[in-house]
Amino acid sequence: xxxxxxxxxxxxxxxxxxxxxxxxxxxxxxxxTATDGHEGVMKALQERPHCVILDVILPGISGFEVCRxxxxxxxxxxxxxxxxxxxxxxxDQSWGLRQGADRYLPKPFTEESLVQLVxxxxxxxxxxxxALHHRGASPQRLAGQELLLALQKLIPxxxxxxxxxxxxxxxxxxxxxxxxxxxxLYAAIDGRKTADELCSITHLKMKEIHRAxxxxxxxxxxxxxxxxxxRVDSSLFLNGQ
Amino acid sequence: MNQNVxxxxxxxxxxxxxxxxxxxxxxxFISLRAFxxxxxxxxxRLLVLGLSMGMIALTAIAxxxxxxxxxxxxxxxxxxxxxxxxxxxxxxxxxxxxxxxYQRKIVRWQIIAxxxxxxxxxxxxxxxxxxxxxxVTKTLLSGSRAVICIIIFFYxxxxxxxxxxxxxxxxxxxxxxxxxGYWMAIPKYFGPGMEQVDQVGDIVRTCGILVLLIxxxxxxxxxxxxxxxxxxxxxxxxA
Numbered sequence: 001x002x003x004x005x006x007x008x009x010x011x012x013x014x015x016x017x018x019x020x021x022x023x024x025x026x027x028x029x030x031x032x033t034a035t036d037g038h039e040g041v042m043k044a045l046q047e048r049p050h051c052v053i054l055d056v057i058l059p060g061i062s063g064f065e066v067c068r069x070x071x072x073x074x075x076x077x078x079x080x081x082x083x084x085x086x087x088x089x090x091x092d093q094s095w096g097l098r099q100g101a102d103r104y105l106p107k108p109f110t111e112e113s114l115v116q117l118v119x120x121x122x123x124x125x126x127x128x129x130x131a132l133h134h135r136g137a138s139p140q141r142l143a144g145q146e147l148l149l150a151l152q153k154l155i156p157x158x159x160x161x162x163x164x165x166x167x168x169x170x171x172x173x174x175x176x177x178x179x180x181x182x183x184x185l186y187a188a189i190d191g192r193k194t195a196d197e198l199c200s201i202t203h204l205k206m207k208e209i210h211r212a213x214x215x216x217x218x219x220x221x222x223x224x225x226x227x228x229x230x231r232v233d234s235s236l237f238l239n240g241q
Numbered sequence: 242m243n244q245n246v247x248x249x250x251x252x253x254x255x256x257x258x259x260x261x262x263x264x265x266x267x268x269x270f271i272s273l274r275a276f277x278x279x280x281x282x283x284x285x286r287l288l289v290l291g292l293s294m295g296m297i298a299l300t301a302i303a304x305x306x307x308x309x310x311x312x313x314x315x316x317x318x319x320x321x322x323x324x325x326x327x328x329x330x331x332x333x334x335x336x337x338x339x340x341x342x343y344q345r346k347i348v349r350w351q352i353i354a355x356x357x358x359x360x361x362x363x364x365x366x367x368x369x370x371x372x373x374x375x376x377v378t379k380t381l382l383s384g385s386r387a388v389i390c391i392i393i394f395f396y397x398x399x400x401x402x403x404x405x406x407x408x409x410x411x412x413x414x415x416x417x418x419x420x421x422g423y424w425m426a427i428p429k430y431f432g433p434g435m436e437q438v439d440q441v442g443d444i445v446r447t448c449g450i451l452v453l454l455i456x457x458x459x460x461x462x463x464x465x466x467x468x469x470x471x472x473x474x475x476x477x478x479x480a
Contacts, residue, residue, distance in 0.1 A: 091339075160339040165286050166397075167406045171274050171457045175282040187283045191341055 004030035005126045007118065008049035010040030010066060011084070012058050016107075020053060020084075023111050024118065028128025037061035041069055044076070050126050051118055056085035056096065064099045071100035080121035084109070090160055090223060097220075106231065113233075148206050152196040154224045154232055156189050156213060177221065182212040186221060194227070213237060254308055260443040260450075261305035267454045268298035274457070285344035289335040292351050293328040296358060300324045303362060316368040322382035324358045329389040336396055379430040387423035390416045411456035415449045422446025 007029045011017045014035065021031040032047055034040040037058045044052060052070065056063040063083055070076040083101040085092065086108075093104040102121050105113065119127050164170050177183040181204055188201045195209050204212065216222040217234045224232040275291035278284075300321045307317035331351045335344065361368075372378040397413035400406075425442025428435040 158341045160341070161284075162339040164284065164339075165290070166336060166400045167404055167409050169408045169457055169459045170284070170287055170290065171271065171278060172460050173278065175284050175287070176278060177282055183281065183283060 004028070005051070005122065005128060006030045006032060006047060006049040007051045007053060008032050008034065008040065008044055008047060009053045010034045010037065010043075010058065010063070011053075011055040012036060013055070016055070020114060023114055027115050027118075029118070035059075037063070037066045040066050044070055044079075045073075048075075049079070051080045051082070051122055053082045053084060053114075053118070054101070056083055056087055056092070064096065067096075067099040067101050082117055082121060090157075091162060094159060094161075094220070117233075148210060151210055151213065151224075151237060152199075152206065153194055154226060155192065155194050156185075156198070156216070156222045156224055157191040158186070158189055159220055159223055177216070177219070179212065179215050181208050182215040185209060185212040186216055189222060210237070256440045256443045257308055258305060260447045261301045261308070263447050263450050265298050265301035265305065267450045268294040268301060270454070271457055272298055285341075285348050286335050288348050289331055289344075289351055292355055293332045296324050296328040296355060299359075299362065300328075303365070307365075313366070314370070315365050316370050317362075317365055318372070318379075319368050319382075320358070320362045320365055322379075322386065323361065326382065326385045326389060327354050327358060329386060329393065333389055333393050333396070336393070376430045380427055383423060383426055383430070387420050387427075390420035390423060394420055408456055408459055411452055411459070415453035415456055418445050418449030418452060420449075422449055 005028075007024050009017050009020050009024075009031060011020070011033070012035050017033040017035065021033060024031050032043055032049065034043045037060045040052075040054065040058070041061075043049075054063045054066055058066070061069075063085070067081055067083065070079060070081065080103075081101045082103045082105055083096040083099075084105045084107055085096070086106070093106070096104045103117050105117055161175075164175065168174070177186055181202075184202050185198060185204065188198050193201065195206075195213065198204075199206055199209055202209070213222070213224075214237060217224070217237060224234055224237070226232060272291050272294035275287045275294065279287040279291055300317075303315070303317040304321050307315040307321075331347065331354070335347050338344075372382075394413050394416040397409050397416060401409040401413055422442045422445040425445060426439050429439040
């Protein structure tokens with residue numbers, strides 16, 4: 001292996017930086033840190049990291065602004081950026097992703113979810129061997145029957161679109177759900193019923209529900225939650241992610 | 242002044258009729274488009290918009306009939322003022338929050354309100370022709386539309402200052418013009434000789450409606466939609 005995969009962590013909390021750095025270094029990544037937005041942008045330009053983990057609330061310029069500035073630079077169009085924050089309402093997450101971030105990781109998070117997410121956003125050749133090994137045992141490998149079983153217990157909720165009719169024209173056709181089954185499922189989603197319960201209401205088979213959920217997840221029309229209200233990483237259920 | 246006199250000389254009802262017809266077709270177009278998209282998108286905001294604009298189209302045609310059909314008694318002003326106020330109010334309410342529960346509640350309340358308004362329309366021939374204390378009542382009923390429209394204008398203006406989009410700009414312009422049009426209708430309730438102001442108000446409102454129509458006819462740049470094109474590996478078999 002030549003140059004180590006570099007991850008830049010921008011977080012004003014030193015303990016959070018150390019926590020994340022410790023986890024990632026153990027996985028074989030080279031980690032650099034910055035404690036405010038300006039320093040973060042500067043280090044990103046100097047060090048050319050392969051991935052950036054960015055706290056939303058930072059002194060000086062916010063994580064959103066850092067994200068926008070990096071994306072505005074041609075060299076960083078495809079740089080994987082993960083936003084981390086305690087601000088984890090669907091609106092915050094959707095806003096964060098709109099600023100150009102690839103993923104949004106709500107705080108507090110586990111060691112596994114951080115490693116998992118960094119591994120997800122990096123191309124395979126940039127993942128250190130330890131991280132690749134980690135991915136082998138991850139829930140990313142959910143497939144077939146196992147995936148459907150997991151999905152049955154989850155609750156889909158409609159994503160909020162605060163910009164619709166405020167900043168964007170609701171009549172321009174972009175809100176249309178082209179797939180009939182996905183539309184039927186979307187109409188039945190009330191934020192309380194599990195995928196299993198939606199099966200009986202919509203008279204769709206579980207495989208059809210899975211496919212319809214994939215369409216709605218890919219369009220960012222819904223999010224998946226566990227019964228106790230924890231948000232589930234939708235990429236686990238998307239093919240080819 | 243001469244121009245204003247000229248406006249009156251054309252025809253007392255001409256400008257009001259042009260406004261009613263423009264409002265009718267524009268609202269009907271927006272309403273039908275919103276309903277057709279709602280069927281394919283299931284977004285409650287579209288239903289609220291469809292119902293509101295449908296009701297406004299109904300007020301426009303009722304107003305046209307009320308002004309032009311003299312053989313029958315249609316006291317449509319009650320329906321016109323109240324229905325327009327409530328319709329704009331629901332548009333405003335639907336903008337305030339995006340949560341699913343809130344939007345569903347708005348839809349539920351709007352359906353109830355729409356049924357009551359249709360009932361009010363049916364009762365039009367039996368409603369009193371004159372308003373009690375006409376100046377005050379008409380000012381309150383008509384002015385409430387202006388107040389709601391000006392709030393919607395501010396809402397879109399703030400949205401535009403947050404992020405400049407042509408949609409929010411045109412919507413704010415449309416609601417500003419519509420609101421001004423409604424404000425200009427108020428002086429005529431307080432005495433004769435202000436009909437010209439009312440007619441200018443009608444023209445301003447017609448312009449507002451046309452701007453509204455342009456705003457909802459805008460197409461978004463597909464590159465900026467932020468939607469991820471889905472590529473399913475293999476659609477599951479239904480066996």
